[in-house]
Amino acid sequence: MNKILKFGALIFLFLVIGSVARAKDPYKLNVIYFLPQGDRPVEGYESRLSDLLLYVQNFYREEMKRNGFGDKTFGLEKTPDKRVKILVIRGKYDIPHYSYDNGGGWKAEREIEQYFKENPGTQKSRHALVIMPSTSGDDMKPGGVPFYGIGKYCFALDYKYFDIKYLGENSEKGHLLTKWFGGMAHELGHGLNLPHNKEQVSEGKKYGTALMGAGNYTLGQKPTFLTKASCAILNNCEVFAKKEREYYNKNTGFQLKDLEVTFPADEIVVKGTFGTEIPVDAVNVYIDHAPFGQVNNDYDAESWTVKPDKNNRFTLRIPRSELHTKNIDSFQVRVRFLFENGIITTKAADFNWSSLVPYRLTK
Ligand code: ZN
Numbered sequence: 001m002n003k004i005l006k007f008g009a010l011i012f013l014f015l016v017i018g019s020v021a022r023a024k025d026p027y028k029l030n031v032i033y034f035l036p037q038g039d040r041p042v043e044g045y046e047s048r049l050s051d052l053l054l055y056v057q058n059f060y061r062e063e064m065k066r067n068g069f070g071d072k073t074f075g076l077e078k079t080p081d082k083r084v085k086i087l088v089i090r091g092k093y094d095i096p097h098y099s100y101d102n103g104g105g106w107k108a109e110r111e112i113e114q115y116f117k118e119n120p121g122t123q124k125s126r127h128a129l130v131i132m133p134s135t136s137g138d139d140m141k142p143g144g145v146p147f148y149g150i151g152k153y154c155f156a157l158d159y160k161y162f163d164i165k166y167l168g169e170n171s172e173k174g175h176l177l178t179k180w181f182g183g184m185a186h187e188l189g190h191g192l193n194l195p196h197n198k199e200q201v202s203e204g205k206k207y208g209t210a211l212m213g214a215g216n217y218t219l220g221q222k223p224t225f226l227t228k229a230s231c232a233i234l235n236n237c238e239v240f241a242k243k244e245r246e247y248y249n250k251n252t253g254f255q256l257k258d259l260e261v262t263f264p265a266d267e268i269v270v271k272g273t274f275g276t277e278i279p280v281d282a283v284n285v286y287i288d289h290a291p292f293g294q295v296n297n298d299y300d301a302e303s304w305t306v307k308p309d310k311n312n313r314f315t316l317r318i319p320r321s322e323l324h325t326k327n328i329d330s331f332q333v334r335v336r337f338l339f340e341n342g343i344i345t346t347k348a349a350d351f352n353w354s355s356l357v358p359y360r361l362t363k
Contacts, residue, residue: 025075026244027125029188031084033158034108034132036091036098042133042158049131050083051164056185059219063226064234074192074239077124086131087122089115095135098145105146105155108132112153125239126152126248129188134159140172142180149190156184167220175221182219186211192237193342194230196296197286197303200322203227213299229303232282236342247342253277254337254345261333261349261359268318270335275312278343282307283314284336290329292350300325301334327353 031053033041042048053076061073077085089112091098098104108130116123134142134157142159149155157180166177189212198213208223209215215224226234234240238247259272270285288301302323308314320326330352337345349359 025239025242027127027239027241027247028075028077029192029239030112030124030128031076031086032112032128032130033086033088034091034098034112034130035088036093036095036132038094039091039133039135041088042160042162044163045131045133045158046083046086048163049086049158052162052181052184053084053129055164055167056188059185060226060234064231064240067226067228067231069231069235072235072240072242074127074234074237075125098132099135100144100146104132105130105148105150105153108146108155109150109153127191127237127239128153129184129191130155131158131184133157140176142176147183147187149187152191152193154187154191156180156187178220179217182211182216182224185219186216189226189230192239193233193344195286195336196298196301197227197229198300198324199225199227200302200304201324202322227303229284229286229305232284232305232338233336233344236281236338236340238342245341249278249341250343251277252339252341252343252345254280254339255363256337256347256361257363259335259347259349259359259361261351263356263358266320268320268333270316270318270333271314272335273311273313274308274337276337276339279340280308280312280337281340282338283316284338285316285318286332286334286336287318287323288332288334289323289325290331292330292332329353333359 033045057073057076064072079085091111098108130153132145135144136142139160142157145157146155147157161173161176162180166173168174194212196212197210199210207225209218210227211224212230218224253276255275257273257275262269282305285304286301288298291297304316304318306314306316330350332348332350334346334348
C-alpha cells in the first residue's frame with residue numbers, strides 16, 4: 001500500500017514538473033541548418049551558432065524587460081549539454097537552386113514544411129530561422145544564399161568567422177560579424193512578425209539605433225535596441241508565449257468604429273474606437289515618410305504604442321519634435337491593431353505636410 005502511495009506521489013510529481021516545464025515556453029523557434037545537395041556545414045557550426053543565438057535570445061529578453069513586458073523572449077530548444085538544438089535538413093537540389101536571387105528562400109521553405117509534415121514532432125512552432133552556409137567561396141565576403149524575412153520564416157547565413165568572439169571587435173572580422181549577426185537578429189525580427197521602424201528622436205539619444213531600422217549595422221558595435229512598438233508585437237508572438245493558446249486565427253471579429261488623425265500645434269493625434277471578439281491589447285502607430293507604401297520603404301517610420309482602454313478606445317499624442325523628417329513631402333500614418341493571438345490588422349491614411357487635412361473615419 002505504502003509503495004503504491006509513494007509510486008502515485010512520484011507520478012504526480014512528474015506530471016506537475018512536466019506541466020510546469022511545458023507551460024514555461026510551449027512554443028520554440030525552429031532553428032534549421034539547411035544544406036543543399038553537395039553542400040557541407042561550416043566547421044564548428046553547432047557551438048558557434050548556439051552562442052550567437054543565445055546572445056540574440058537574451059538581447060530580445062532584455063529589451064522586453066526594459067519596455068515593460070517582463071521576462072519574455074522567444075523559446076529555443078536545447079540539447080542535453082545546454083546548446084541550442086539545430087535541426088539539419090538536407091535540400092533536394094544542389095546549391096544554385098537555393099541562391100539569393102533565385103527565390104531560394106521560398107524553395108527551402110516549401111521543403112522544410114514538407115519535412116515537418118513527414119516527421120511529426122519536429123516542428124516546434126510556426127516560426128523558423130533558416131541558416132545556410134555561405135556559397136561565395138570567400139570567408140571575408142560571405143553571401144550567395146537567401147538573407148531576408150518572409151512571413152514566419154527568416155533566412156541568415158553561416159561562414160567561418162560567424163563567431164561571437166569577434167563581437168564588438170574593432171577589426172575587419174568584428175565589423176563583418178556585426179553586418180551578418182546584426183543582420184540575422186534583424187531578419188529574425190521579421191520572422192517574429194516585426195515590420196521596420198526607426199527610433200524616435202529622443203530614443204535615438206538614449207538608446208541608439210532601432211534593430212528594426214538600421215540596427216543590423218550597429219548590433220555589437222554601437223547601442224542598439226528594440227522599440228516599445230516592436231516589443232508590443234513580440235508580446236503576442238507565438239514563440240514568446242508562456243502558455244498554449246490558439247495563434248494566428250484571422251477570424252478576430254474586428255470592426256473599426258472610428259479613427260481620427262488631427263494636427264493640433266506641434267502634435268499628431270491619433271484617436272479611435274473599435275469592436276472585437278479577440279482582444280486587441282495594443283495599438284501601434286507608425287509615421288512613415290515618403291516614399292512609403294512599397295516594401296522596404298518603411299525603415300524611416302518612427303513608432304509609438306498605446307494600450308486601448310476597456311471600452312476599446314485609444315488616444316495617442318505624438319510630438320512632432322520626435323520625428324526625424326517633417327515639413328517636407330508627404331507621409332503615411334499607419335495604425336496597427338495588435339490582437340492577443342498574434343494577428344495584426346493595419347489601417348493607413350496619407351497626408352501632405354504642406355496642407356495638413358485631418359482624417360476622419362466614422363461608421
Ligand atoms: Zn528588414
